[in-house]
Amino acid sequence: MPILSNNKLTRLLHALTQNNWLRLNASLVMISALLLLAIWTTTLQRSRQEEALVIANARTTQLNLAIIVSENLRQVLDRGNLYALVAAEWMNSHSRSSEVRMSTMLAGDRAYNRMVIHDPQGKQLYASSPATRNPAMQAALDRFIADSRGPAPPSLRVARISESFGETWHLPILLRLPYHEGALEGVLELTLDLGYLLRLYQDIDIGRTGIIQILTADGEEIIRGRRGGLEIGSQDSMASALTAIKERQGSLEGVLFGDNRPNEISFQRLDSHPLTVAVSQEREDLLAAFKARKARHLTTISILTVIVVGLTVWGVLMIRRQRLNFEAIARSEEEKRALIDQLEEEKRRAYELASHDHLTGLVNRRMFMELGASHLARARRSRQHYALMFVDLDRFKAINDSLGHRVGDLLLQLVGQRLRQSLRASDVIGRFGGDEFVVLLTGLEQETDVVEIANNLVENITRPCTNLDGHDVQVGLSIGVALYPRDGQDLDTLIRHADAAMYQSKKVSRGTFTFFDPALNVNKAHEFDLEQRLPKAIAEDELILHYQPKVDLQNFRVVGFEALVRWQHPEHGLIFPGDFIPMAEGTGQIVSLGNWVLEAACRQLAAWQNEGLPLVPVAVNLSARQLRETALAARILNKLAEYGLKPSLLQVEVTESSLVENIEIAGGILDDLVKAGISVALDDFGNGFSSLGYIKTLPIDTIKIDRTFVRDIINSPDDAIIVESTIILAHNLGMHVIAEGIETRDQLMHLKTAGCDEVQGYYFSRPIPAAEASGMLLQPTRTPT
Amino acid sequence: MTSPFKVLIALALSLAVSVAHATPRACEDPNPLRFSLIPRTDLAKQLEEHRPLLQHLERALGRKVSVVQASSYSTVIEGLLAGTIDLASMGPASYSIAKNRDPSITAFVSWTMQPGTFVEDGARFYNSLLITRRDSGLDSVAKLQGRNLSLTDPASTSGAVIPRAEFSAQVGVPLQDYFGQVTFSGSHDRSVEVLRKGYVDAAFVASEHLDEVIRQGRIKASEIQVLWKSRPIPHDPFVFRGKLCPDLQDKIRRAFLSESPEIKKMLTNRKAQRFIPVSDEDYKALRGILAQPQ
Numbered sequence A: 001m002p003i004l005s006n007n008k009l010t011r012l013l014h015a016l017t018q019n020n021w022l023r024l025n026a027s028l029v030m031i032s033a034l035l036l037l038a039i040w041t042t043t044l045q046r047s048r049q050e051e052a053l054v055i056a057n058a059r060t061t062q063l064n065l066a067i068i069v070s071e072n073l074r075q076v077l078d079r080g081n082l083y084a085l086v087a088a089e090w091m092n093s094h095s096r097s098s099e100v101r102m103s104t105m106l107a108g109d110r111a112y113n114r115m116v117i118h119d120p121q122g123k124q125l126y127a128s129s130p131a132t133r134n135p136a137m138q139a140a141l142d143r144f145i146a147d148s149r150g151p152a153p154p155s156l157r158v159a160r161i162s163e164s165f166g167e168t169w170h171l172p173i174l175l176r177l178p179y180h181e182g183a184l185e186g187v188l189e190l191t192l193d194l195g196y197l198l199r200l201y202q203d204i205d206i207g208r209t210g211i212i213q214i215l216t217a218d219g220e221e222i223i224r225g226r227r228g229g230l231e232i233g234s235q236d237s238m239a240s241a242l243t244a245i246k247e248r249q250g251s252l253e254g255v256l257f258g259d260n261r262p263n264e265i266s267f268q269r270l271d272s273h274p275l276t277v278a279v280s281q282e283r284e285d286l287l288a289a290f291k292a293r294k295a296r297h298l299t300t301i302s303i304l305t306v307i308v309v310g311l312t313v314w315g316v317l318m319i320r321r322q323r324l325n326f327e328a329i330a331r332s333e334e335e336k337r338a339l340i341d342q343l344e345e346e347k348r349r350a351y352e353l354a355s356h357d358h359l360t361g362l363v364n365r366r367m368f369m370e371l372g373a374s375h376l377a378r379a380r381r382s383r384q385h386y387a388l389m390f391v392d393l394d395r396f397k398a399i400n401d402s403l404g405h406r407v408g409d410l411l412l413q414l415v416g417q418r419l420r421q422s423l424r425a426s427d428v429i430g431r432f433g434g435d436e437f438v439v440l441l442t443g444l445e446q447e448t449d450v451v452e453i454a455n456n457l458v459e460n461i462t463r464p465c466t467n468l469d470g471h472d473v474q475v476g477l478s479i480g481v482a483l484y485p486r487d488g489q490d491l492d493t494l495i496r497h498a499d500a501a502m503y504q505s506k507k508v509s510r511g512t513f514t515f516f517d518p519a520l521n522v523n524k525a526h527e528f529d530l531e532q533r534l535p536k537a538i539a540e541d542e543l544i545l546h547y548q549p550k551v552d553l554q555n556f557r558v559v560g561f562e563a564l565v566r567w568q569h570p571e572h573g574l575i576f577p578g579d580f581i582p583m584a585e586g587t588g589q590i591v592s593l594g595n596w597v598l599e600a601a602c603r604q605l606a607a608w609q610n611e612g613l614p615l616v617p618v619a620v621n622l623s624a625r626q627l628r629e630t631a632l633a634a635r636i637l638n639k640l641a642e643y644g645l646k647p648s649l650l651q652v653e654v655t656e657s658s659l660v661e662n663i664e665i666a667g668g669i670l671d672d673l674v675k676a677g678i679s680v681a682l683d684d685f686g687n688g689f690s691s692l693g694y695i696k697t698l699p700i701d702t703i704k705i706d707r708t709f710v711r712d713i714i715n716s717p718d719d720a721i722i723v724e725s726t727i728i729l730a731h732n733l734g735m736h737v738i739a740e741g742i743e744t745r746d747q748l749m750h751l752k753t754a755g756c757d758e759v760q761g762y763y764f765s766r767p768i769p770a771a772e773a774s775g776m777l778l779q780p781t782r783t784p785t
Numbered sequence B: 001m002t003s004p005f006k007v008l009i010a011l012a013l014s015l016a017v018s019v020a021h022a023t024p025r026a027c028e029d030p031n032p033l034r035f036s037l038i039p040r041t042d043l044a045k046q047l048e049e050h051r052p053l054l055q056h057l058e059r060a061l062g063r064k065v066s067v068v069q070a071s072s073y074s075t076v077i078e079g080l081l082a083g084t085i086d087l088a089s090m091g092p093a094s095y096s097i098a099k100n101r102d103p104s105i106t107a108f109v110s111w112t113m114q115p116g117t118f119v120e121d122g123a124r125f126y127n128s129l130l131i132t133r134r135d136s137g138l139d140s141v142a143k144l145q146g147r148n149l150s151l152t153d154p155a156s157t158s159g160a161v162i163p164r165a166e167f168s169a170q171v172g173v174p175l176q177d178y179f180g181q182v183t184f185s186g187s188h189d190r191s192v193e194v195l196r197k198g199y200v201d202a203a204f205v206a207s208e209h210l211d212e213v214i215r216q217g218r219i220k221a222s223e224i225q226v227l228w229k230s231r232p233i234p235h236d237p238f239v240f241r242g243k244l245c246p247d248l249q250d251k252i253r254r255a256f257l258s259e260s261p262e263i264k265k266m267l268t269n270r271k272a273q274r275f276i277p278v279s280d281e282d283y284k285a286l287r288g289i290l291a292q293p294q
Helices: A002-015 A018-093 A096-107 A135-148 A194-201 A288-355 A365-379 A396-403 A405-422 A448-461 A491-508 A527-539 A577-587 A589-611 A632-642 A656-661 A663-676 A707-711 A717-732 A745-754 A770-778 B004-022 B043-061 B073-082 B092-101 B157-171 B188-197 B207-215 B246-257 B261-269 B280-291
Strands: A112-118 A124-127 A156-158 A170-177 A186-193 A211-216 A221-226 A229-232 A249-255 A262-269 A275-282 A385-393 A428-433 A436-444 A465-468 A471-473 A477-484 A513-515 A543-552 A558-569 A573-575 A618-622 A650-655 A679-685 A702-705 A736-740 A758-760 B033-037 B065-068 B087-089 B106-113 B128-133 B149-151 B182-184 B202-206 B224-229 B238-240 B272-277
Touching: A018 A096, A018 A112, A018 A124, A018 A170, A018 A186, A018 A194, A018 A211, A018 A249, A018 A262, A018 A275, A018 A288, A096 A112, A096 B073, A112 B073, A135 A156, A135 A170, A135 A186, A186 A194, A186 B073, A194 A221, A194 A229, A194 B073, A288 A365, A365 A385, A365 A428, A365 A436, A365 A491, A385 A405, A385 A448, A385 A491, A396 A405, A396 A471, A405 A428, A405 A436, A405 A448, A405 A465, A405 A471, A436 A448, A448 A477, A448 A513, A477 A491, A491 A513, A491 A573, A527 A558, A527 A577, A527 A589, A543 A589, A543 A770, A558 A577, A558 A589, A558 A758, A558 A770, A577 A589, A589 A618, A589 A632, A589 A650, A589 A770, A632 A650, A632 A663, A650 A656, A650 A663, A656 A663, A656 A679, A663 A679, A679 A736, A702 A717, A707 A717, A707 A736, A707 A745, A717 A736, A717 A745, B033 B043, B033 B073, B043 B065, B043 B246, B043 B261, B065 B073, B073 B087, B073 B092, B092 B157, B092 B280, B106 B246, B106 B280, B128 B157, B128 B188, B128 B207, B149 B157, B149 B188, B157 B188, B157 B202, B157 B280, B188 B202, B188 B207, B202 B207, B238 B246, B246 B272, B261 B272
Parallel strands: A477 A513, A558 A618, A618 A650, A650 A679, A679 A702, A702 A736, A736 A758, B033 B065, B033 B087, B149 B182, B149 B202
Antiparallel strands: A112 A124, A112 A186, A156 A170, A170 A186, A211 A221, A211 A275, A221 A229, A229 B182, A249 A262, A262 A275, A385 A436, A385 A477, A428 A436, A465 A471, A543 A558, A543 A758, A558 A573, B087 B238, B106 B238, B106 B272, B128 B202, B128 B224
């Protein structure tokens, strides 16, 4: 799994090529730059807008103030026309009442505090208060009179303020008399008290640099008001700024006093009088608050900019670091990948070397064990048969020695080929070294197939081998066969047993095969020979008894033995009953054979009894021929008595067929035996046609279920049902049930669950010689493994 | 109260006025008597302070006393000269200006002020003071060069005339050349106010007015420092027109100098101690200054 995810990672890393990294970097920088651009643009734009707004607001305020002041000024000056009317009247009448009226008007007027009437020549006719005329004023009066006689006579003119102590705030205003059209009759000089204007506007705060100015039409300053009051000083001219402008009102930016400080100036011209009111403030002053704010904003976004730039640089560095890391990982991944591939290749080759025989290409022992074990694991759940063959070439060493290893090797290769050709692909073929070949036959339909395959092998491999490095060779071979599960439940056991069988095979006759289970080996001795020999064998004690234990499923103790006869033939080795019992039955020697068995069993029981061993019943098989002998029961009982044995120590097993032949005699015999306390078991139950209903009429107390049912009990539901119902029925009839041919633990567990009383089979023990059986008497418990 | 005698007198008086109007050469006996005073602080407040005096005068003179509101010192001067104001409270300078133009105008009383931070007890004089805010760091006359200055009214003695004459002579240049902006605030009160607010850096004010502003708590003595002090100036005179009938002049003079409670009340209001008779001689020195060319 880690390799898989590493693969993904590697692919991902490859996807992140140099270009992608660059694009990532570029994106980051681009985003940051756009962000900063947006922030700065917005801020600067808003700042410009705000500045424009501040100025616009200031201009509005200025203009409003200028309008108010000019309107007030207009009203004050218009009042001068009233004085002109009264003065004109006085000019006509010189009456005391006119004087009183003028004096009264002046006394109640807070704006004007003095009036003088001049004749057309400039001679003073009347003055509200005595005063000496200063020369400047006289000059202004003369000029006004001169202008009044000119083509464009002024109706009103504002003269210059005198700088003498008492007259600093006296604004002289000259009016033409009469006010109406006509020849000049005289000039009225009014004095406007600037204190009046100051008091009107002294509480208006127009800022540190704010100025209210009253200017002549030519832009010449008449008075200048500040936050602190009325200002005296140099009479700077506003002409440059305002004369060019013809509008009634407006705002502009200009320099006021030659100090190079730009001012915002708003002005309003009076409609009826040659005066202009201007309100101005220095731009610096107006924008001070705004600029402080702006500076704060700029500082903030400067800090922000530094942060963003810092983060971007950091980000780029991080990406670079990540990229280097990723590249390092990618490189190391590639190296690792290559290493893994190399290792895997080497592993595969090593495995190949380790698992196969280089010479023949067959699997070696190790691999064989591995494959075989997995096949056997499958075999446990299968109804099919498995067999292990141990194949050994005969006289291979001689060939090797005489013809050389080269020929030997070629021969082995050829044998390997032939083995492969002779067997199915599903079979496992291995070479264990030397000339030892091992074959696991898998999934056989029936046990007898093994015989055919073995014959086939022998035939194929023993064919002549031509031109092995120039030599023609023919080899024989010996095969040992062990069957699963009968001869072993695991591979080691099967191999061991097959090996043993192979040696048996070599010993008996080369060029053939031998089953580990001797019962399966077809004896090649001639029946004739045996027939001739059997009486002598009986007489000379060539026969022996082997004992197979019966195990109680309640406590797994050995509760009995079945005695089975073997013929220890001096030439042919151990011959099993299958090879000579049918023959004995045919010749009638079965009776003497049966007697011998009875005798031998009793003798053995007596021997065990004498040794003081705890005894269990021993069962002997009775043949049909024996059951025809009416005195059989008596003879059995006599024999028991002869050896001093209790009858219950003996059991007899009969087959269904042996009973059917002469049911009356046999039934009588069995009745007698049962009465004497000998139990009777029905052997191979299930193979014949008998039913339990029939059997219950016979004196049988035990049923032995045939091995063919037991074999398939796990895999065949039919067989399992037959076995289970047989057990139930037998128990209902009060019978004991023994199952034969138990080879596996699964079978054992199944039978125990089904309620079977006892079992007998290779699983616990194959038939064993008496010596081994005595050991079993001492330690009767057979714990299932 | 409405006795036939009094009605007769009233008739006679009104006749006298109309006769006076008809013949300007004769002395004037105006009814009502027109009183005015130079702006010192806001007018309503000033009137309130002087109300006991006016009440006393009305009773003593047997006529109404009307008040002419003055926009500036100039209003009072012109009014006296035009004959629209009969009696006025003026400054030494404004009196002198008027006197220069009409010698019949007469100063008849002045007062001594209650002692304060800057006015000495019982002194017949006060001073023009050049003050700055203590926290401005402007602690010498030299430092004030190019700084903004507040004057009072062009006709104010201590607030404009004395500085323009005496201080200018001392520093050698006209005020507007020595200082930066020079503005007229209109009154002593206002000069202190614009100084306090920082609209200007320095101001010339009368010591007695400064005392009053301090008394009112509008500024603390510790907040200001005095950088220059003029020579003594005689206190403000009360003046009347010379055209008033001698009898009326006499009555007025006696009314001021009487020990009536109203007079006392008015003096207390003005933080003055008592009225003292003065003559034109007392203000001659000032007239000399005003006659100098600017």
